[in-house]
Amino acid sequence: MPNYLIAPTAKRDIATILAWTQQEFGADVRVRYEALLIQAVRDVAATPDLPGSQGRSELVETARTYHLT
DSSP: OOOOOOOHHHHHHHHHHHHHHHHHHOHHHHHHHHHHHHHHHHHHHHOTTOTTEEEOTTTOTTOEEEOOO
16 A cells, blocks of 8 residues: 555544534445545545546645545
């Protein structure tokens, strides 16, 4: 599996988003959303130029963002 690192601030953001998702939509939706996020990170790690993924060298040279639709 490719190596990747999630920034500490991103980890906090994800935790906040997942907590809000559970509060608003329930545990089942949070679990599904968490699985989607995990798979998205793995997909971008495996294929950095995945459609929807963008390089963010202004953050860190190898940083990427990926818009989930």
